[in-house]
């Protein structure tokens with residue numbers, strides 16, 4: 142985006158991640174702001190962006206009922222929100238963190254929101270489709286697309302939660318596109 146003449150700004154709540162990002166900026170000859178902040182409370186003005194993008198950042202690590210309103214605040218009317226999350230079926234079929242999903246539903250779909258795992262202290266957030274649509278609409282977004290990603294022919298297994306066979310049958314990653322009215 143920076144090379145295309147746009148003006149990206151990156152937000153992360155981890156100093157270590159921002160230090161890595163700074164290193165990559167130096168390596169690839171790029172320079173744009175890297176801001177240390179929580180995605181639910183970004184220290185930037187209302188309506189300052191045309192696009193907000195999260196790829197497994199706030200989109201899974203923050204409560205959507207906090208970060209979606211913040212994304213709506215930061216976007217101009219007509220602005221686009223794109224975010225990538227784990228597939229909804231995947232989150233119902235994984236036995237534990239870092240264990241491949243099977244073909245049985247292990248937890249209820251209704252009420253899915255906050256996920257905690259027995260093996261560590263991490264918490265992540267996943268909603269059902271209707272809840273996503275209602276939350277986006279309540280914050281002034283129109284849903285434009287939900288892209289259910291599928292492995293290409295000849296793909297090699299690389300996903301930590303889904304085998305190739307699983308992800309050919311069910312979506313293991315989903316990309317939402319919404320536009321602020």
Ligand SMILES: C[S@@+](CC[C@H](N)C(=O)[O-])C[C@H]1O[C@@H](n2cnc3c(N)ncnc32)[C@H](O)[C@@H]1O
Nearest residue numbers: 153154155158178179180196197198199202203
């Ligand atoms: C799996 S990484 C993906 C990041 C990005 N897509 C990338 O490729 O570098 C998740 C990131 O979300 C950040 N994160 C977690 N909670 C956050 C929060 N509340 N606000 C901002 N960033 C957060 C983590 O520090 C981490 O850098």
